[in-house]
Structure formats: structure tokens, C-alpha cells
Amino acid sequence: MTIKGDLEESKKRTEEKDSFNNVLSENTAEEKKIDISTLDDDDEFEDFQAEDWVEADTDLGINSFSLSLRAELEKFQTPSIVVNSNIQKKLFYHGKSVFIRVDFNVPLNLNKEITNNQRIASTLPTIEYVLDQGAKAVILASHLGRPNGKRNEKYSLEPVHKELERLLQRQVLFLDDCVGENVEKICKEATNGQIILLENLRFHIEEEGSAKDAEGNKIRADPKDIERFRASLTALADIYINDAFGTAHRAHSSIVGVDLPEKVAGLLMKKELDFFAKALENPQRPFLAILGGAKVSDKIQLISNLLDKVDILIICGGMAYTFKKVLENMEIGTSLFDKAGAENVEFLVEKAKNNNVKIVFPVDFITADEFDKDAKIGYATDKEGIAVDLMGLDCGHKSIELFEEAIDQAKTILWNGPPGVFELEPFSYGTKKMLDAVVSSSNSGNMVIIGGGDTATVATKYGQADKISHVSTGGGASLELLEGKCLPGVSILTDKESFSSK
The missing domain is CATH 3.40.50.1260 (Phosphoglycerate kinase, N-terminal domain)
Structure with missing residues (x-):
């Protein structure tokens, strides 16, 4: 679904439903008669692909209504997580x-x-x-x-x-x-x-x-x-x-x-929802969310929803370059810059300040002259910027130190999106170090949830999945849950227990 589609969905939900009980009853009835031919036919994994770091479709047409999007996000009512x-x-x-x-x-x-x-x-x-x-x-x-x-x-x-x-x-x-x-x-x-x-x-x-x-x-x-x-x-x-x-x-x-x-x-579904309910509705604090991904515009609703819940937010991966460019006018070379998402950066940062949420950004980067494992590798700090003909594909050691400090503070950690292009070995350092840090936190008794998709692949690839509190089996489903949406596959269940997300 597009960002505009999400906006319309959230607007409709906000206007028509006064409480979660109404959301639940109306959604249940609606899902039974929904015309699935109108839905997107993409697969369940919505996480970015490696190539998205180089080229992204930033002409999403959302600039003209970014102000109304912000207003809708402020009004958006997060439904409770429903389990059975x-x-x-x-x-x-x-x-x-x-x-x-x-x-x-x-x-x-x-x-x-x-x-x-x-x-x-x-x-x-x-x-x-x-x-x-x-x-x-x-x-x-x-x-x-x-x-x-x-x-x-x-x-x-x-x-x-x-x-x-x-x-x-x-x-x-x-x-x-x-x-x-x-x-x-x-x-x-x-x-x-x-x-x-x-x-x-x-x-x-x-x-x-x-x-x-x-x-x-x-x-x-x-x-x-x-x-x-x-x-x-x-x-x-x-x-x-x-x-x-x-x-x-x-x-x-x-x-x-x-x-x-x-x-x-089923037991797996219930386990998934139970873990997300604990994290989103009654987390031990400090509560840290780690968000990677290619485009800010894909994560606007997710970031906005999490800013109402977390104490610390790490923004890394491809979308960090858009934040750094907008907030600090950092030179980012040919790194990914999401023009559509850039329209909402200041709004999201202002919301973080109002909610007393600390945002941690990368401060140094591993660079490359091309998107290839054999690329010429370089290093740049945010102060000096990335050269005009280079791109950032991973975070550097100073960034990792900042990320590790935030992870060490947290009692609840939600991770969705790696900090670098881990598929290419020269740019996997940041992802490996972040994985080591969250595994250490999980071993110390803290709750660590990996939100499916590419991040779950990271945990499996490096043999650490069994050392994490919970590795979700859902990529797109976990994202929509984190965005505060009702999941059709949960709404139609006949016997439910609701946990308030307020």
C-alpha cells in the first residue's frame, strides 16, 4: 500500500471509529466482505532490497499533502493488539x-x-x-x-x-x-x-x-x-x-x-502478538527502537507511532542520509536521498523533542565508489561529509559506539532494519556489531525483538537467531503492527482478548 493509501486508511479509521471496540466490531464485519481484488498484490516482505540504497523512487507525489499527513499522524489512534x-x-x-x-x-x-x-x-x-x-x-x-x-x-x-x-x-x-x-x-x-x-x-x-x-x-x-x-x-x-x-x-x-x-x-500467532504487545503496550524502560531501511517516506507512520512509545530511537541505514542532509546539511555524495521523505523529517524530529525521545544518528560512514563488493572503500565523518562521487553503504566505528551505548541503556529493544548493506561483506561491519550488541542485551535478560524481514535474515545468517528473545516470522505484518494498524488476519478471529496500547 502507498503512503497516500495509508493516509486515507488512517483518516477513515479516525473519522469513523470512536473507540477500539468500535474498530474491532466494524473491522470484523468489514473484513468478512472485503473485495480482495482491490488490494495490492505484492508479497508480505516490505523491507528494502539492497539495490534501494543506490536508487529509490522518490517521486511519490506526497510533497503536496505532507502537511495534511502530519495532521493525520497526530490524530491517528493506535488500535489495541488483539490476541486469542x-x-x-x-x-x-x-x-x-x-x-x-x-x-x-x-x-x-x-x-x-x-x-x-x-x-x-x-x-x-x-x-x-x-x-x-x-x-x-x-x-x-x-x-x-x-x-x-x-x-x-x-x-x-x-x-x-x-x-x-x-x-x-x-x-x-x-x-x-x-x-x-x-x-x-x-x-x-x-x-x-x-x-x-x-x-x-x-x-x-x-x-x-x-x-x-x-x-x-x-x-x-x-x-x-x-x-x-x-x-x-x-x-x-x-x-x-x-x-x-x-x-x-x-x-x-x-x-x-x-x-x-x-x-x-495458533500458538505461533499468539506468541508473535504477545511479544509485540509486551513491547508496545507495557515495555520495561528505557525502550529503544532501532530503525533502518532505505526511504523515510516508507517509514513515516512507523516512526510517528513509535515516537509515542519509545524513549530512544536509533535511525540508521539508508534513510539516515536523508535525516542528516535535512537537519545538518551534510554532504552525502551519491548516497540515497529521499526527497518525499525529507518533507517530513523536521516534523518527526519535532515530535521526538515534544515526547522527550532521544534520537541517535550515525556520525561516520563506510563509503564506496560503486555498489559492489569489490568497490573502492573509504571512510567519512558527518563533519567532513561524503565526497560527491561516493556513497555511504555502512556506518563507521564511532556510530557503532553511539549505538552500543544506547543499546546498553535499554531494557526493551525493537529492531527493524539493518544499519548497512550486510549482503556485501565489506559493508556488513555495522550490522554485525549491532547484532552482537543486541544479543548481549538479550543474554542479560532484556527483551529484544527483531521485526522480521531483512533483520531476521541477519540474525539467521550469523547464527544468532536462537539468542534473541524473539525473531518475528513476519516482515510486512510486523511493520503494519508497529505502525498501529489492525491486521485483517487477527480482526476476523472469533474470540479475542484486548490489551490497551495507550
């Missing part, structure tokens, strides 16, 4: 068929081998719990990649099927479709705790509601076909569990359209 406890009701699943929406969107290499099975392994506790409670059958549904609404064997869940059997140490029946008479028949007849994995949901345009033709034009699914698709998914089981936090922000058919009387959160 129904999954652990005793005998709730006995003799029932259970549909579990999981997120098995795992990375594959060219040989179709899974390179990181975290998302599969993270769902095992929910599957095993339901089976231990006497479920008649467990039906697992997921997407994988972007097959564009049609069957494409490149995105088959067959590799996931094999890995799932290996992890569970039991047989899993893999079906070649996710809807239809044959699938319904097999699922209805399943018994004795049988586990069934459906084929990729996105092999059907009705899952996302749209696809693109050969020319790149959007094709929308027929609403009647979407209805039939959702009805077929609904016919597969008695109880619905959403354990796919990574797609909870998508109002796709398998997320909001399975119309069963009982819709509950």
Missing part, C-alpha cells in the same frame, strides 16, 4: 477437522531445496498441540512465492511436504490442489489424526483476488469465483486456526474468507 487464547481450550479439537492457515513461504535454491526452514519449524507446536487434543484431521494451507494466480510447478509446495514429514517424523498426505470436489472429499473422509498439506493457495487467482497478464496489466478475479473458492476452503474443516503471522496483514481468501464458526489464533 481459544487454541488451548481442553477438548476443543477432539473429533474435529482443523484447517490451519500456515506460512510456509520458505526460500528455495535453484535445486528447489529449502535454505531456511524456520517458518515450517515454527508452526510445529500448533500442529502437534491440535493432534494431542484428539483432532480427527489437520489440513494445512499455505502459499509459496508469486505464481500469479495460476499453476506453476516452480512454486509447488512439494519441497515443503518433504521437509514437513522430516520434521514431524510422520506421514503427511500432499494433495495436488487446495479446493474442489476431490479435495473436499479427501479432507472430509480423513481420520485418525491424518495430516494433509494442500497445494499452493496462490495457484488460484481467487486467493489474492487479482493477477497480472502477460503485459503486466492487473486482472481481477470474478467475485462469484472468489465466493466459490472461499466456500470450498470452508468445506474442508470444522475449526479454523490462523498461524500465519507473516500474512496476517493480507486480506486474502484463506486469511479472511474461511467462514467457520470457530476461528482462533
Whole structure:
């Protein structure tokens, strides 16, 4: 969704809803009838790609309404985080068929081998719990990649099927479709705790509601076909569990359209929401947020929302150059400068001052003459600036010292976005040092949450994920939660507990 779209969404929510109870009831009703063909068809990971450090589309057209955006952000009411406890009701699943929406969107290499099975392994506790409670059958549904609404064997869940059997140490029946008479028949007849994995949901345009033709034009699914698709998914089981936090922000058919009387959160979903609730609603202080990323304009709502909650904010990564240019007129060379986001820098800094939030910026940088691992590497401080033909791709040792000092002070840490282009070894120093610092903090008993996406990749790449309090499985979902948005996949659950975010 664009920044303008976020603005309109927040404006509508502010005008129409007087309290969270109204937000919850109205959102729940709305999500059940939402036309998913109008939604963006991008994937759940919204974090910047490495190339965005070099070139970003800054012509977003938001300059003309930046003042109104600021006004809306000041009014924006953050909804409570909603969690669900129904999954652990005793005998709730006995003799029932259970549909579990999981997120098995795992990375594959060219040989179709899974390179990181975290998302599969993270769902095992929910599957095993339901089976231990006497479920008649467990039906697992997921997407994988972007097959564009049609069957494409490149995105088959067959590799996931094999890995799932290996992890569970039991047989899993893999079906070649996710809807239809044959699938319904097999699922209805399943018994004795049988586990069934459906084929990729996105092999059907009705899952996302749209696809693109050969020319790149959007094709929308027929609403009647979407209805039939959702009805077929609904016919597969008695109880619905959403354990796919990574797609909870998508109002796709398998997320909001399975119309069963009982819709509950899985153990992974509940764990995700519990951790974010602790951090955002009742954190031990000082509370530190670390934000990287390429463009300020992508993080305006996120930064504004966090400024109402944190004590310290580290701004690093590509967007730091925009802040430094606006606030200090620093020479940044060919480093990323986000003109659209620059319009809101002073507003955000002023809000930080009003809320007594300390902002920590990098003060030195590792530079390069090109975006390449073999680039000529240099060093620059903010006082001297970056030469006109160079770009900053990482922070320097003085910046790391400042970041470590802030991390040492904090009792609660939320990290979203690395400080450098860690994908290129010469520019991974800052990211490695920051990871070491938050791991040390976590080992000292402080709460450290990594908000999915590229930052989760960092923790996994350097073998530190198990040393962090919580590494989220959701990139875009965690971002939207941190921005204060209601997640469609949570709003439709039938039994909820609310935790005030005020």
C-alpha cells in the first residue's frame, strides 16, 4: 500500500471509529466482505532490497499533502493488539477437522531445496498441540512465492511436504490442489489424526483476488469465483486456526474468507502478538527502537507511532542520509536521498523533542565508489561529509559506539532494519556489531525483538537467531503492527482478548 493509501486508511479509521471496540466490531464485519481484488498484490516482505540504497523512487507525489499527513499522524489512534487464547481450550479439537492457515513461504535454491526452514519449524507446536487434543484431521494451507494466480510447478509446495514429514517424523498426505470436489472429499473422509498439506493457495487467482497478464496489466478475479473458492476452503474443516503471522496483514481468501464458526489464533500467532504487545503496550524502560531501511517516506507512520512509545530511537541505514542532509546539511555524495521523505523529517524530529525521545544518528560512514563488493572503500565523518562521487553503504566505528551505548541503556529493544548493506561483506561491519550488541542485551535478560524481514535474515545468517528473545516470522505484518494498524488476519478471529496500547 502507498503512503497516500495509508493516509486515507488512517483518516477513515479516525473519522469513523470512536473507540477500539468500535474498530474491532466494524473491522470484523468489514473484513468478512472485503473485495480482495482491490488490494495490492505484492508479497508480505516490505523491507528494502539492497539495490534501494543506490536508487529509490522518490517521486511519490506526497510533497503536496505532507502537511495534511502530519495532521493525520497526530490524530491517528493506535488500535489495541488483539490476541486469542481459544487454541488451548481442553477438548476443543477432539473429533474435529482443523484447517490451519500456515506460512510456509520458505526460500528455495535453484535445486528447489529449502535454505531456511524456520517458518515450517515454527508452526510445529500448533500442529502437534491440535493432534494431542484428539483432532480427527489437520489440513494445512499455505502459499509459496508469486505464481500469479495460476499453476506453476516452480512454486509447488512439494519441497515443503518433504521437509514437513522430516520434521514431524510422520506421514503427511500432499494433495495436488487446495479446493474442489476431490479435495473436499479427501479432507472430509480423513481420520485418525491424518495430516494433509494442500497445494499452493496462490495457484488460484481467487486467493489474492487479482493477477497480472502477460503485459503486466492487473486482472481481477470474478467475485462469484472468489465466493466459490472461499466456500470450498470452508468445506474442508470444522475449526479454523490462523498461524500465519507473516500474512496476517493480507486480506486474502484463506486469511479472511474461511467462514467457520470457530476461528482462533495458533500458538505461533499468539506468541508473535504477545511479544509485540509486551513491547508496545507495557515495555520495561528505557525502550529503544532501532530503525533502518532505505526511504523515510516508507517509514513515516512507523516512526510517528513509535515516537509515542519509545524513549530512544536509533535511525540508521539508508534513510539516515536523508535525516542528516535535512537537519545538518551534510554532504552525502551519491548516497540515497529521499526527497518525499525529507518533507517530513523536521516534523518527526519535532515530535521526538515534544515526547522527550532521544534520537541517535550515525556520525561516520563506510563509503564506496560503486555498489559492489569489490568497490573502492573509504571512510567519512558527518563533519567532513561524503565526497560527491561516493556513497555511504555502512556506518563507521564511532556510530557503532553511539549505538552500543544506547543499546546498553535499554531494557526493551525493537529492531527493524539493518544499519548497512550486510549482503556485501565489506559493508556488513555495522550490522554485525549491532547484532552482537543486541544479543548481549538479550543474554542479560532484556527483551529484544527483531521485526522480521531483512533483520531476521541477519540474525539467521550469523547464527544468532536462537539468542534473541524473539525473531518475528513476519516482515510486512510486523511493520503494519508497529505502525498501529489492525491486521485483517487477527480482526476476523472469533474470540479475542484486548490489551490497551495507550
